[in-house]
Amino acid sequence: MENFVVSARKYRPADFKSVVGQQHITTTLQNAIKNNHLAQAFLFCGPRGVGKTTCARILAKTINCENVTNNEACGKCDSCVSFQNNASFNIYELDAASNNSVDDIRNLVDQVRYAPQKGQYKVYIIDEVHMLSTAAFNAFLKTLEEPPKYAIFILATTEKHKIIPTILSRCQIFDFNRIQIKHIAEHLREIAEKEKVDYEDEALRLIATKADGALRDALSIFDLIVTYSAGKKVTYKETIENLNILDYDYYFKVVDALLAEDLSATLLIFDEILKKGFDGHNFIVGLSEHFRDLLVVKDEATVELLQVSESAKERYILQTQKSSVSFLLSALNMANQCDIHYKASKNQRLHVELALMKMAKLPQAFRLATLSNAEAKKKA
Numbered sequence: 001m002e003n004f005v006v007s008a009r010k011y012r013p014a015d016f017k018s019v020v021g022q023q024h025i026t027t028t029l030q031n032a033i034k035n036n037h038l039a040q041a042f043l044f045c046g047p048r049g050v051g052k053t054t055c056a057r058i059l060a061k062t063i064n065c066e067n068v069t070n071n072e073a074c075g076k077c078d079s080c081v082s083f084q085n086n087a088s089f090n091i092y093e094l095d096a097a098s099n100n101s102v103d104d105i106r107n108l109v110d111q112v113r114y115a116p117q118k119g120q121y122k123v124y125i126i127d128e129v130h131m132l133s134t135a136a137f138n139a140f141l142k143t144l145e146e147p148p149k150y151a152i153f154i155l156a157t158t159e160k161h162k163i164i165p166t167i168l169s170r171c172q173i174f175d176f177n178r179i180q181i182k183h184i185a186e187h188l189r190e191i192a193e194k195e196k197v198d199y200e201d202e203a204l205r206l207i208a209t210k211a212d213g214a215l216r217d218a219l220s221i222f223d224l225i226v227t228y229s230a231g232k233k234v235t236y237k238e239t240i241e242n243l244n245i246l247d248y249d250y251y252f253k254v255v256d257a258l259l260a261e262d263l264s265a266t267l268l269i270f271d272e273i274l275k276k277g278f279d280g281h282n283f284i285v286g287l288s289e290h291f292r293d294l295l296v297v298k299d300e301a302t303v304e305l306l307q308v309s310e311s312a313k314e315r316y317i318l319q320t321q322k323s324s325v326s327f328l329l330s331a332l333n334m335a336n337q338c339d340i341h342y343k344a345s346k347n348q349r350l351h352v353e354l355a356l357m358k359m360a361k362l363p364q365a366f367r368l369a370t371l372s373n374a375e376a377k378k379k380a
C-alpha cells in the first residue's frame, strides 16, 4: 500500500509562483535575485503556517540553481534535485524552539566558516528565532554582523516583538500575511482535484475559515475530513460535525423567527442549539457575524466582503431583502453587547435569551425592509 503523505508536506510549494497569498514577498525576493541585490540576513515574520519556511527553502534552492529561468529554479539541475530530495549541503535548518542553547548556535557558527563545496550559497534558516537564549543570541551576533559572502541567514519568527533591536537592524524584514479565506479555499480545491477527492464548495470554505489564515492548518483539517469521509465526499455536513461548528442554517432560522417577531420560536431554536452541546457564547458570536454578513450583502459596494460560496450568497441576499438596515444594526449591536458581557454574566443562558428577546421585540415597522415603490406596485 502506498504510504499516506500529509497534504502539507506533499503540496509544499516548489517554486515562488506556487506560494499562495505572499506575492509581495516572493516578487521582492525574485527581483533581488534578478538584480543580484540579495541581502545577507532576512527576518521572516508572521503567523504559523503561512509559508515562511517554505519561502526560505525556495530562496535557497533558487540562488543555488544552475539554470535559473524567469527568476525560478529549474527543478532539474543537480543542485535543485538535491534540494528536492532534502539532501543538499547548502541548506541548514535550526529549530530554535528545541535547540536554543549556546552550543546549538556554536555548532551553526562553526559550520558557517566552511564555504560551499558545490553551488554558490549556503543558507541558514533559524526557525522561531525569538526562542534563542540571550547567550545564544550574543554568540550569533558577530556572525550576523560579518557573514562570509556565501552565507545567507533567514531568521523566522511568529513573535517579532521579541526580537532584539540589534538583530532587527541587521536584517531585511518581511512581514508574511495571514492568507485570505478565498485563497485558501482555492488552494484546497486544486488539491482536492489533484487527489481526485469529491467535495462541496461550502465544505472547503468552512475549512478555510476555520484555519484562520494558516494554510498549513487548512491542509491538516482537510486531511482529517478526507479520512473521516472515507474517500467518499467532503461535504458541508460532515465538516461541521467534525469541526464541531454550528450549521449556519440555525442563524438563518433565528433571524427568520426574529423578523416574524416570534419570540417562542427564537427561544426554542436557541434551546435546541444548547441541547446539541454548542456553547451559548459561540452562538452569539456566530449570530453577530451573521448580522454583519446580512449588512454587507445589502450594498453592492460591500457584497465582496461576504466570504461564502456563490450558492450560499443567494440565501443571504434573500434574507437581507426582508430586513431593514436599522433592524440589522440594532440587532448586531445587541448581539455584540451580549458577547462583550457574556463572560461576566452569572446566568449566561439567561443573558443570551434576554438579548434574543430584545431583538424579537424591536418595533415591527422598523424591523422589516420597506418595499421599494416598484416592488409595492408589483404586489398591488
Ligand SMILES: Nc1ncnc2c1ncn2[C@@H]1O[C@H](COP(=O)(O)OP(=O)(O)OP(=O)(O)O)[C@@H](O)[C@H]1O
Pocket (backbone or CB within 6 Å): 007, 008, 009, 011, 012, 013, 018, 019, 020, 021, 022, 047, 048, 049, 050, 051, 052, 053, 054, 055, 127, 156, 157, 158, 179, 215, 216, 217, 219
Ligand atoms: N503561502 C503558502 N502557499 C502554499 N502552501 C503553503 C503556504 N503556507 C503554508 N503552506 C503549506 O503549509 C506547510 C507549512 O508551511 P511553512 O512551514 O512554510 O509555514 P511557516 O510559516 O514556516 O510556519 P511555522 O512558523 O510554523 O514554521 C507547507 O508545506 C505548505 O504545504
Ligand SMILES: [Zn+2]
Pocket (backbone or CB within 6 Å): 064, 065, 066, 067, 068, 073, 074, 075, 076, 077, 078, 079, 080, 081
Ligand atoms: Zn536548478
